[in-house]
Amino acid sequence: MLANxxxxxxxxxxxAxxxxxxxxxxxxxAGAEVKVIMTESAKQFVQPLSFQVMSRNDVYFDTFxxxxxxxIAHIDLADWADLVLVAPATANMIAKMANGLGDDMVSTVLLATTAPIWVAPAMNVHMYDHPAVKRNIDRLHHDGIRFIEPSEGFLACGYVGKGRLEEPEKITELVAGHFTKNKPLKGKKVVVxxxxxxxxxxxxxFLTNFSSGKMGYAMAEAAAELGAETILISGPVSLPVPSGVKRIQVESAQQMLEAVLGEYDSADLVVKTAxxxxxxxxxxxxxxxKKKEGNSVLELExxxxxxxxxxxxxxxxxxxGFAAETDHVAKYAKDKLERKNADYIIANDVSADSAGFDHDTNAVTVYGRGEFERAFPVMPKKALALDLLTLITEKEFAK
Known part of the structure; x- marks a missing residue:
């Protein structure tokens, strides 16, 4: 499954x-070539020789x-990898990653690599639930790091709860799925x-609104993950460019229009989340x-x-298209579908908890031609984006 x-x-x-x-x-x-880097504390639990025997490769632990x-070893390893897997990831290592520290071989390589990074945490249940750890994990989520959630069970410290490193068989299955999964949008161009x-x-x-761009960036990341040539036309946000995505930065509505029209003729799918x-x-x-006494009037067009x-x-x-509404969501979405000659409108109530601007989660309903309607519950925006694009791909490109 993982040959080469x-x-x-x-x-x-x-x-762990x-x-x-x-x-x-x-x-x-499973066929993968594996190289291992250890922290000094990891060597206190298992000797490097064990990893060397299992991987049949040198084990790295000293930056120098x-x-x-x-x-240069840490740069060479960073460039070599197709996927970087941090397992087990301690609270300390997660904190280093979240704050960009590079004080040992592992953290230095993590700063240098451009490959996808997956993190599999393992720690005491109360440590995993600590606000600082949760904050660091949230920051890494924003940076595009994927997490393999720890499982629940009996921990080495004697507690029972969430914090066990996921089983090696499951992690291997997830890694294999990452490399072997179907790419239904391969050969298609998606503009987001x-x-x-x-x-x-x-x-x-300037005049603006509260949009964070998170849903749009998640849609672009999902499109690239499904194999599409992906163009992301983005207003001003503080989000990293997803792997495999070309970003075109704009500021005004007019600039966004011009950028979209420049890509439109060759596009197969256009997703307007902006x-x-x-x-x-x-x-x-x-x-x-300059401010003056009394009120001021700003003329808008x-x-x-x-x-x-x-x-x-x-x-x-x-x-x-997307429709961010605060009331009569279905009515306005269906009207927008007809007036704009769209194929789908993805609507949500931005006044709802966990579904508005700047949240990491969302809950939407998809409206399409022929009275098509499908609701999606509250879920992380990255997972939702993948589900939405999979739905649209199956309906439109698998015909």
Missing amino acids: RKILLCVSGGI VYKAVALVSKLSQ DEKDSSV TAGPTRERIDPVR AVADYRPAAIAGQKV RTVDILQQLGQLKSHQILV
Whole structure:
């Protein structure tokens, strides 16, 4: 299943290190080439020789021990890997990763690699539930790191709860699935818009909204994961570019329109998650507008309705719009579906808990032609994005 795949296993110190030896064995049996880096604390539990025997490769643990003088070891390992797996990941290692520290071989390689990084935590149940650990995990989620959730059971400390390193067989199965899963959008071009737009008032002020871009970035990441050539046209947000995605940065609604039209003719699927401003200042002041006594009136004009214009220009493209509503969600979504000549509208109530702007979770209902309707419960936006694109792909491209 994993023939010719290069897995770099980063092992940090905890009693679950013994499972990492079994994990090397399982990955190797599945055909992967495995190289191992250990922290100094990991060596207190298992000797490097155990990993060397199982992987049939040198084991690394000292940043300054250059086994091959023709390369810099931590950079060479970072470039070598198809996938980097941190297992077990202690609270300390997760904290280092979240804060960008590079004070040993493992953390330095994690900073240098551009390969996907998966983290499999293992720690005491109360440590795993600590606010600082949860905060660090949340930050890494935002950075695009994937987590293999720990399982529940009897822990080495004597507690029973969540914190056990997932079993090596399950981790190997997940890794194999990552490399062997179907790529239903291979050969397709997907254009995703994300985030807010900014409409300038003067050189220091602008109109905008609360969109974080998280849903759009999740859709772009899912599209790339499903094999598509993915173009992400993004308003100003502070999110990393998903792996395998080309980002085009824009600011205003007009810039977003021009960028989308530049990609539209060659697109197979366009997903409009961006919260584009409906209005902009009729005139942009060249200098900062000074405050005056009394009230002030700002004259606004309509921006171009990008989704509607795409609907009018549509030929072969599948057009998907988003509708962020606060009331009468179904009514407004169905009306938008018809008026904009879209194929699907994905609607959500942004006033609901865990489903509005800047949340990591969302709950939506998909409306399509022919009275199609399907609701999705609250779930992480990354998982939801994959489910949404899988649904649309099966209905539109598997015909």
